[in-house]
Amino acid sequence: xxxxxxxxxxxxxxxxxxxxxxxxxxxxxxxxxGTIGPKSRSVEVISGCLKAGMSVARFDFSWHEPAYHQExxxxxxxxxxxxxxxxxxxLDTVGPELQVVNKTEKAILLQADATVILTPxxxxxxxxxxxxxxxxxxxxxxxxxxTIFIGQYLFTGSETTSVWxxxxxxxxxxVVCVIKNSATLTGPLFTLHASQIRIELPTLSDKDKEVISSxxxxxxxxxxxxxxxxxxxxxxxxxxFLSKLGDLCQTQIFAKIENxxxxxHFDEILQEADGIILSRGNLGIDLPxxxxxxxQKAALYKCNMAGKPAVVTRVVDxxxxxxxxxxxxxxxxxxxxxxxxxxxxxxxxTLRGLYPVETISIVGKICxxxxxxxxxxxxxxxxxxxxxxPMTHLESIASSAVRAAIKVKASVIICFTSSGRAARLIAKxxxxxxxxxxxxxxxKTNQLKWSFSGAFEARQSLIVRGLFPMLADPRHPAESTSAxxxxxxxxALDHGKTSGVVKSHDRVVVCQKVGDASVVKxxxxxx
Numbered sequence: 230x231x232x233x234x235x236x237x238x239x240x241x242x243x244x245x246x247x248x249x250x251x252x253x254x255x256x257x258x259x260x261x262x263g264t265i266g267p268k269s270r271s272v273e274v275i276s277g278c279l280k281a282g283m284s285v286a287r288f289d290f291s292w293h294e295p296a297y298h299q300e301x302x303x304x305x306x307x308x309x310x311x312x313x314x315x316x317x318x319x320l321d322t323v324g325p326e327l328q329v330v331n332k333t334e335k336a337i338l339l340q341a342d343a344t345v346i347l348t349p350x351x352x353x354x355x356x357x358x359x360x361x362x363x364x365x366x367x368x369x370x371x372x373x374x375x376t377i378f379i380g381q382y383l384f385t386g387s388e389t390t391s392v393w394x395x396x397x398x399x400x401x402x403x404v405v406c407v408i409k410n411s412a413t414l415t416g417p418l419f420t421l422h423a424s425q426i427r428i429e430l431p432t433l434s435d436k437d438k439e440v441i442s443s444x445x446x447x448x449x450x451x452x453x454x455x456x457x458x459x460x461x462x463x464x465x466x467x468x469x470f471l472s473k474l475g476d477l478c479q480t481q482i483f484a485k486i487e488n489x490x491x492x493x494h495f496d497e498i499l500q501e502a503d504g505i506i507l508s509r510g511n512l513g514i515d516l517p518x519x520x521x522x523x524x525q526k527a528a529l530y531k532c533n534m535a536g537k538p539a540v541v542t543r544v545v546d547x548x549x550x551x552x553x554x555x556x557x558x559x560x561x562x563x564x565x566x567x568x569x570x571x572x573x574x575x576x577x578x579t580l581r582g583l584y585p586v587e588t589i590s591i592v593g594k595i596c597x598x599x600x601x602x603x604x605x606x607x608x609x610x611x612x613x614x615x616x617x618x619p620m621t622h623l624e625s626i627a628s629s630a631v632r633a634a635i636k637v638k639a640s641v642i643i644c645f646t647s648s649g650r651a652a653r654l655i656a657k658x659x660x661x662x663x664x665x666x667x668x669x670x671x672x673k674t675n676q677l678k679w680s681f682s683g684a685f686e687a688r689q690s691l692i693v694r695g696l697f698p699m700l701a702d703p704r705h706p707a708e709s710t711s712a713x714x715x716x717x718x719x720x721a722l723d724h725g726k727t728s729g730v731v732k733s734h735d736r737v738v739v740c741q742k743v744g745d746a747s748v749v750k751x752x753x754x755x756x
Contacts, residue, residue, distance in 0.1 A: 250597060255663055255730075256282035257596035258695040260572035261589050262319065262540060264289055266580030270301040275308035277586035278579065279316060282593035284691040287319040287454065287574065290437070291326060291418070295444040302448055315698060317451040317688040319483070320444070322437040324456030325430030327421040328363045329379055329414070331355040337414040339392050347377070347404040347421075362421055366429055368399045376424040377406060378514050379414065390414070422514050425489050432456075432463040433470065442474055449476050451688045454506055458484035461497035468501075479685045483540065487511040492524060499531055504538035504692065506574060513543070529569040533608075534615045536657035538571040538692050545575070545592060549582040559595055566599035569608075569659075571694040605635070605661050612658055626740060626747045627654035634660055634738040637751055640731045641665050643721050645741040649686035649698075655740065656696040663730060666690050666698045667721050699724060722754065 263283040269275065275286075286305050288298045302318065309316050330351050331337065338357055339345060345358060349365035360379070371377070373396055380391030390413065394406035432455065441453065455467050464484055471477045481503035486492060488511060499505060507528055513521055525541065532539035544562050545554040554562070562573060573592055579585040609631065616624055634642050642664045644652040652666035668687040687698035699721060718739060725731040733756045740749050 250594075255697060256590075256593040258600050258663065259566050259570065259593075259596035260284045260692050260694065261592055261596075262287050262572050262574040262692065263585065263589060264321075264574075264576045264580040265301050265305065266292065268581050268583065269579045269585040270304055272304045272307045272311070274585060275305050276312050278589050279308055279312045279314040281586050281589040283316065283579075283589050284314075285317045285319050285452065285572070287321055287576075289321045289576075289580065290440050291321070291323050291328075291420075292580075295440060298444065299448075315688060315691060317691040318448060319452040319454050320441065320450045321454040321485075322441075322456045323434060324432050324437065324485075325428050325434070326456060327367070327423070327428065329355065329360045329419040329421055330363060331414070331417055331419065334415075334417050339408050339412050339414065341408055341411045343408050344397065345394065345406055345408055346400075347406060349402050364428070364430070365402060367423070368402050368404050370426050370428060371396050371399065371404055371423055373398060375426060377404075378422045378424065379419050420511075422511055424514055427490060432458060433467055438470065441470070441477070445480075446474050446477060449685070450480055451685060452481050452483055452504075452692065454483050454485055455502075456485045456508075457487050457491070457511075458498055458502070459488070459490040460494050461501040464498060464501040476685075481689055483538075486528070488515045492516075495528060495531070499535055499537065502537070504540065504571075505532050506540040506542060509541065509543040510576070525565070526568050529565075532571075533569040533657070533659075534612065536654060538694075539569065540572045540574050540692065541565040541570045542574040542576060544573055545578055545588060548584060548588045548591070549577050552584055552587060554591060554595075562592055562595040563599035566596050567603060572692050603659070603661075605659055608659050609635075622747065623651060623654055626749060627651065628658055630655055630738055630740045630749045631658040631660045633749060633751060634662060637736045637738070639738045639751070640735040641725055642738045642740065643667060643718065643725075645669055645717070645739075647686070649690055651740065651747075652690060652696055652698075653693055656690075656693050660695060662695075664696050665721060665725060665730070666696050667717060668698055668700050669717070670700070 261283050262285040263269065263278050264287040265275065269278060305316060333354060337355055345360055347360050347362050347367060349362060351361045351363065353359055353361045355361055375396045376393060377396065378391065378393045392412040393409050395409060396404055397407050398405045453467065453471065455463060458464060464482055467482055471480050483504040483506050484498045484502035485506040485508045486495065487508040491498065505528065507525060509521065516524060529539050544565065545558045547555050547558060565573060573596065575588060575592065578588045582588060613628060630642055639662055641662050642655055642660055644655055644664060645667050646652045647669045649666065649668060652664060655664050684700065687700045690696040690698045722731065731737060731754060733754055735754050737752050737754065738749065739752060
């Protein structure tokens with residue numbers, strides 16, 4: 230992967246751009262989160278998604294009941310067994326999301342310059358003149374002249390399926406709006422977004438808590454995507470809630486930044502969260518269009534320096550109905566990678582899109598091409614400078630492992646870890662080669678039974694750029710001797726050989742603990 234590294238800052242032969250890319254065991258270093266839904270929930274399609282490069286499956290509870298998502302999850306488990314590809318599970322909360330309720334599911338035609346009333350009376354039938362919504366406080370939150378957007382699940386920005394309107398007056402609990410563009414709304418639910426308006430609803434709703442404590446606990450979710458995170462307190466509250474739910478105390482919380490309020494408190498949120506999702510659908514409405522790229526670049530830089538995974542959404546909307554992305558979308562995916570994104574999240578494109586497998590495949594190919602021109606040298610220097618001196622023991626080992634791997638042109642970095650922290654720190658320095666994270670299980674007890682930890686830690690690295698997990702045999706516990714470490718290393722190298730990541734005479738950098746000391750060693754593989 231590292232051998233074909235190019236730099237955009239240097240002259241490159243234009244004809245070399247057309248040379249086909251070498252096949253690699255890992256489709257790309259950048260991870261892909263796929264939202265599983267009506268068009269992608271069969272075992273066959275999920276298997277295709279996993280083979281194409283999806284490493285995290287997102288379950289969005291804005292749609293359907295837990296029983297429906299449970300069926301989908303069982304299909305995911307079957308697909309994981311068939312493909313032998315690890316996949317993490319992300320539960321996406323509804324949060325304070327405002328929705329238009331269309332119980333009849335009839336298409337609603339809205340004409341420019343006409344008026345429409347938004348009412349909290351959900352018993353009413355949705356029509357061109359009246360749209361029932363799931364929130365009774367809108368009339369208190371908005372005023373004349375405010376902007377409201379309504380569209381299909383995950384606002385597409387497309388003129389034909391989304392509408393923007395201006396508040397003309399407030400009548401008690403109802404809000405009267407003037408429609409600004411003609412559109413046809415189809416489906417049972419449409420997202421409503423009031424631009425730059427604070428909605429007085431809890432970030433973690435009662436429905437969310439119910440779903441997490443039943444479906445989430447039952448399925449030991451790896452990630453919680455906290456929709457509409459507006460303050461660090463939202464993350465603290467969610468973490469406190471998870472801490473009381475057994476195994477979910479290990480679940481990582483990804484704060485979803487969707488509005489100006491989240492942007493204003495970004496630094497504090499980043500400090501509390503395990504990762505960040507830049508929800509560009511809603512953000513693109515709240516922010517002026519010319520500011521979106523600036524927020525993306527600034528937010529990704531902050532996440533990179535903090536060593537926390539950053540996920541970018543809304544990249545190939547047009548692939549919901551088309552087999553190829555637009556030129557702008559293809560460039561956008563590449564720029565997200567160059568900006569430092571760990572993962573790309575696909576929403577409507579895989580949830581209800583016609584080509585879920587093809588979408589994942591194309592996004593993966595674009596990511597792989599962008600990774601070839603990522604300026605690792607500059608990034609490494611920036612990160613080391615940001616960390617400053619004196620470095621912590623672990624930070625020093627991680628940066629040294631990456632520097633050594635690049636100097637000796639290693640094929641892979643192998644890191645032994647029990648918590649996953651050491652491997653994530655190595656990945657933070659964005660090495661040009663894959664980091665194989667060998668998670669050594671720890672034996673733990675709750676006074677009633679003994680169990681091994683490690684599965685959570687392994688799956689949670691599936692959202693980190695360049696990090697590929699492997700769960701070691703529990704018979705080699707974390708507190709092991711150098712002899713068992715060597716046997717685990719042999720297993721890791723054999724795995725690397727069979728998967729084509731390493732071959733004879735390749736160099737490999739190994740990062741492991743020996744007693745109380747952390748060791749970085751370089752080994753050359755024999756025939």
